[in-house]
Amino acid sequence: MKKWSQSNRKEVLRAHVFKYETVDSSSPNGDKSGVFDIVTCLDWVNIVAIDEDDQVIMVKQYRHGLDDITIETAAGAIEIGEDPLHAAKRELEEETGYISNEWESLGSVKVNPAFMTNTCYVFLARQCRPEGKQCFDPLEEIEIEKYSLERIEEMLDSGEIEHSLTYLSLLKYLRLSA
């Protein structure tokens, strides 16, 4: 199987958290062609954070897309040029006040290859200690909640945890721990 060829990629608009472009794309033998959406966000990082009592540190916050309150792993955007692990350490400390000396990569995924370009990196932080400094973005309001791994599994099954990338990150950790 061969890639399609893209041409005439052009920016349509820049929103707050993404850039929207269109691109003309033609199949390898030229029998199919069309205009496709491309949505570019910064890369993202998700952090499965475990404290010294084996509690999973989660963040509770209002989410504007869903118009509801969610319980998620600490997460955020990787700044341009920033190392993913650096972003993970920064986001965990900013959102939760926790820091860790025991970091491990749980891999990465492409958020949605159909029309999005970005990558989500997943990290595990063990033995987290509340010795950092919380520092919210100007439009963030976050509460920290800690749960046993058994309770996390219940919340995955009940739908109390529902953000796809939080869900994925926690399943990656459960698979590692099994």
Add this chain to the structure above:
Amino acid sequence: MKKWSQSNRKEVLRAHVFKYETVDSSSPNGDKSGVFDIVTCLDWVNIVAIDEDDQVIMVKQYRHGLDDITIETAAGAIEIGEDPLHAAKRELEEETGYISNEWESLGSVKVNPAFMTNTCYVFLARQCRPEGKQCFDPLEEIEIEKYSLERIEEMLDSGEIEHSLTYLSLLKYLRLSA
């Protein structure tokens, strides 16, 4: 924790696969407010399809956002008013030519509550048989590949499978099977 209040929601544009709106949102005590992006897609469905020889049926296709070829579970958009299970059966048959009489829900997730509104439903189809009729969308080119569950696990670890929702769907299935 209380929800923020949204007002002045307005459509900015309709792209091919999403609608982009902005909304003004204020925190419960009114000390924070801003304009936020809302991206609305149709709901999606992902299908973990297992054939009568315990092979996992995957689809290989060029993806325009990533500009590369991916290996994914069968998946697609749920038409407005369509039942998610109906969409799952339809997408599996259209993309792979396989049908099944043994369907099971693996739950659903919110794709990205931060700025997206939609839900992704995950289904498991067992004992799939190649007795349906493939019917690609006009701009789809798909090849079917079948893998043992052991090989799927290798591909999750190696990054050969990289779409976040495919990854999540397969981890949900592995957790169920464990």
